[in-house]
Amino acid sequence: MSGIEIRNLWKEYGDQVVLQNVDLTIAPRAFIALVGPSGCGKTTFLRMLLGQETPTRGTITLDGAPLPHEPDPDRGVVFQRYSVFPHMTVLGNVMAGPELRASRFLGRTFGARRRAIADEARAMLAEVGLAGSEDKYPAQLSGGMQQRLALAQALMMKPKVLLLDEPFGALDPGIRSDIHRLMKRLWNEVPMTVVMVTHDLKEAFTLATRIIAFERTRDRPEERLRYGATITKDILIWPPRSAGKTTIWDADLLPGRDDPTIPGPIAGTTWPKEEPDADAYPPLR
Structure with a gap:
């Protein structure tokens, strides 16, 4: 399972309050879209879910256990700027995570284990539409193909939670539509919870099961340091979407x-x- 509980969450940087009193329950297999104006703490919230940031106050639990303070294989992430290794081939990028997990000191496997990881990586690349590109380097791929590679790289680790930080914002409309269809299919087929930051409301309503809006309720100049953003709207999509089911x-x-x-x-x-x-x-x- 992959349920997330956030209770009384605050995040401060020095004298500046970024987020305040955030309470949220995310059900397993949900697809959550985080929306709101720039600077309201959406990416900071995502980084706390990833483990890159530590809450000033409050708790985050995953499946009832405290969230580790560092990123781990249970949480995959795809950023707007593609987080792939430019010196590795497409196949090498997708194999990197499982090989590092299997061999922490060498970062490389051999023999039957390596062949098994390579076969699984090729199958994942086929799933995201990159079959035949295994020997190319990221610089030889289009923007949409690089985004598919970043998704394959994250999904190869079989995360419980997939975190997306505006991953489709820089894509052309046609490619973006293709990636949306791919993302819907992968969410339906792979047992994971997805939390996505986006500024595109159409994208949020197209993909998500639930939309969470962050906003500063007190945003006058003299209030901006001492009052942070919080959840102001919690919208359930109708008709309800459930992973693997037809609406x-x-x-x-x-x-x-x-x-x-x-x-x-x-x-x-x-x-x-x-x-x-x-x-x-x-x-x-």
Whole structure:
């Protein structure tokens, strides 16, 4: 499981309060989108979930146990700037984490263990659409392909929690749409909880099961140091999304059809799921 509990969380840097009195329960397999204006502490909150920052006050627990104060394999992260090793091939990047975990001193495995890790890495690359690029270097990949590589690198460690810090903001709209579809599929197939920082509300409503808004409720110039941001809105997406399950909007779509504006069965009917004959619908007038 991968449930997260945040209780009475505060973060201060010297005299400046960044976050105050944050209480949040994140269910296992949830997809949480963190939104809010720049400077309201979203990335700081994500860094505390990762273990790069320590709360000034309050607690964070993962599956009932205190969150370790340093990053570990249970938490994967993908940043907006791709966190891949430029001197390694695509395959080498995805194998790096499991090899370091298996051989902490050498950072490299041999024989049957190395072949097993390589086979698993190739399968993961195929999952994210990078089959055939195993021997390329990151500089030879497009932006979208580098983002897929960063996702594969994080998922290869099988994290309980995947943290995303505006990972799709620099992508072109078409590539971004492809990555969104990939992210939906991976979230449905891989048992993990996802927490994503984004400034794009459309992206948040497209991917998330729940949207958490951070905001400074007291933001006058004389208040900005002593009052931090907190959760001001907690929005559950409707219809509810559950990992691995179909929503009511998807239930009546024909196989292979993802555009509900195309003439076809009306949602809520008992039309058969197979594609009907061309004469099944009257011509549009």
